[in-house]
Amino acid sequence: MSHHRPTRPADRHGFDAIIDARSPAEFAEDHIPGAINCPVLDDAERATVGTLYAQQGAFEARRVGGAMVAANLARHLRQQFADKPQGWRPLIYCWRGGMRSGSMVQWLRLVGWDAQQLAGGYKAFRRHVIEQIAALVPRLDLRVLVGATGSAKTRVLQALASQGAQVLDLEHCARHKGSLLGAMPGVEQPSQKNFETQIATALEGFDLSRPVYVEGESARIGRLSLPVPLVQRLRAGACLEIQATPEERLAYLLRDYAYLGDDPEALAQRLEALTELHGKEVVQRWQTWARARQLAPLFDELMRLHYDPHYGRSQAHNFAQWQARRVVAATDLSDAGIERLAQTVSASA
Numbered sequence: 149m150s151h152h153r154p155t156r157p158a159d160r161h162g163f164d165a166i167i168d169a170r171s172p173a174e175f176a177e178d179h180i181p182g183a184i185n186c187p188v189l190d191d192a193e194r195a196t197v198g199t200l201y202a203q204q205g206a207f208e209a210r211r212v213g214g215a216m217v218a219a220n221l222a223r224h225l226r227q228q229f230a231d232k233p234q235g236w237r238p239l240i241y242c243w244r245g246g247m248r249s250g251s252m253v254q255w256l257r258l259v260g261w262d263a264q265q266l267a268g269g270y271k272a273f274r275r276h277v278i279e280q281i282a283a284l285v286p287r288l289d290l291r292v293l294v295g296a297t298g299s300a301k302t303r304v305l306q307a308l309a310s311q312g313a314q315v316l317d318l319e320h321c322a323r324h325k326g327s328l329l330g331a332m333p334g335v336e337q338p339s340q341k342n343f344e345t346q347i348a349t350a351l352e353g354f355d356l357s358r359p360v361y362v363e364g365e366s367a368r369i370g371r372l373s374l375p376v377p378l379v380q381r382l383r384a385g386a387c388l389e390i391q392a393t394p395e396e397r398l399a400y401l402l403r404d405y406a407y408l409g410d411d412p413e414a415l416a417q418r419l420e421a422l423t424e425l426h427g428k429e430v431v432q433r434w435q436t437w438a439r440a441r442q443l444a445p446l447f448d449e450l451m452r453l454h455y456d457p458h459y460g461r462s463q464a465h466n467f468a469q470w471q472a473r474r475v476v477a478a479t480d481l482s483d484a485g486i487e488r489l490a491q492t493v494s495a496s497a
Contacts, residue, residue, distance in 0.1 A: 156266075156272070157272055157276035160180060163239040163264070165237075165238040166184070166239050166240075166241070167186050167241070168180065168185045168186070168241060168242075168270075169186060169249045170185070170187060170241075170248065170270065171187050171189060171190055172190060173191045178339055178342040179342075180241070180345075181349050186252070187220060188251060189216055189248065190220075193213070196212070197216070225255070225259070229256070234260060235262075236261050236262075237263070239263075240252050240256070240265055242270070243271065244268065244269045244270075244271050277341075277344055277348040278344070280348040281344065281375045281377055282377055284351040284354070284356070285351065285381050288381055289356070289357075289360060290359070290382065291360070291362070291388055291493075292363070292467065293388055293493070294389045294467065294470075297397070297456070298392070298396075298397030298404075298447075299391075299392050299400075300390070300392070300486055301364075302317070302325070303481075304390065305317055305362075305363060307490035308494060311487075311490055313490075314355065314358055314359065315361045315362070316347070316351075316360055316361070318362065318363060318369060318374065319365070321350070322338070322343055322369035322372045323338060324337055324369050324370035324372070326366070326370070328418065329408060331370060331418075333407055333411065337370050340372055365382065382467075383468055386472075387472075387474070388474050388493055389476065390476050390493075391476065392478040394451065397481070398444070398447055398448055399481065400481040402443055402447060408443065409441040412438050412439045413439065416435040416438040416439050419435050422434070426453065426454065430453070433449075434446055434450070474496050476489065
């Protein structure tokens with residue numbers, strides 16, 4: 149067993165399993181992709197130990213915490229680890245690479261497994277994520293997909309990915325469609341840290357000699373912020389504009405956002421945010437349509453009065469290569485049409 153060289157985040161792919169020994173709440177905020185959560189202290193136990201440490205000191209916290217850790221480790225050995233063969237090699241981490249992962253590593257080694265501890269714990273992985281984004285983003289050969297609202301940019305990206313192109317799907321990472329109405333029903337956005345972890349993981353898988361397709365997002369998607377190096381790279385990337393007719397865009401939006409009709413009151417409330425821009429009278433008309441589930445006239449006016457007037461101006465302001473963009477005409481945004489459109493996009497890149 150080799151325990152000499154510290155295990156770094158970049159070494160994580162060489163293990164049979166990655167085990168996060170932190171509490172469920174810490175794991176939920178962010179974790180190493182593919183890790184399984186086997187807490188040595190759950191959320192309540194961690195709070196108890198923290199209080200004991202503050203009020204009665206380290207010894208009392210370790211005495212009580214030690215019993216909890218032992219009980220949790222015993223449960224993991226009986227359950228999650230019960231079927232692991234002798235040659236199993238897990239990588240274990242906690243917040244800083246301290247006592248929580250250290251205690252699990254010791255127990256698993258006593259059993260006979262070659263368990264290793266991630267040096268520096270999750271904090272080291274977090275640094276690795278930020279370093280990967282800073283190092284890899286400037287080297288990306290980006291093809292930035294732009295187009296007015298309803299141009300099916302996200303679906304074109306998905307079709308490109310299924311056709312073998314390299315795609316960075318930021319809206320998928322953010323669990324949000326990026327627009328005012330982009331929140332998805334019943335879907336929570338991830339934490340900012342997890343958003344960045346997903347981006348770094350995608351970057352690590354790219355062949356940097358090949359183009360990477362991405363949607364021309366603003367600096368925020370819902371409540372999440374794009375990493376600054378990525379915003380800068382997007383702004384400088386080569387643009388491909390999908391130009392679809394208003395009729396095709398409206399038909400696409402009505403399919404893609406049909407679920408907004410399921411909660412008309414929530415939709416009406418979200419439109420309230422546009423009052424300052426468009427005035428009370430217009431927004432009340434939109435809210436009336438929303439409450440009546442009349443999405444066709446609502447989306448038609450949102451396109452014509454809200455999204456389209458600012459589109460060209462904002463693109464020219466945001467993208468350095470906007471004037472030199474390649475235009476791809478889209479006459480058909482059906483599923484089959486989007487597949488063909490993706491082929492045209494990759495051919496024209």
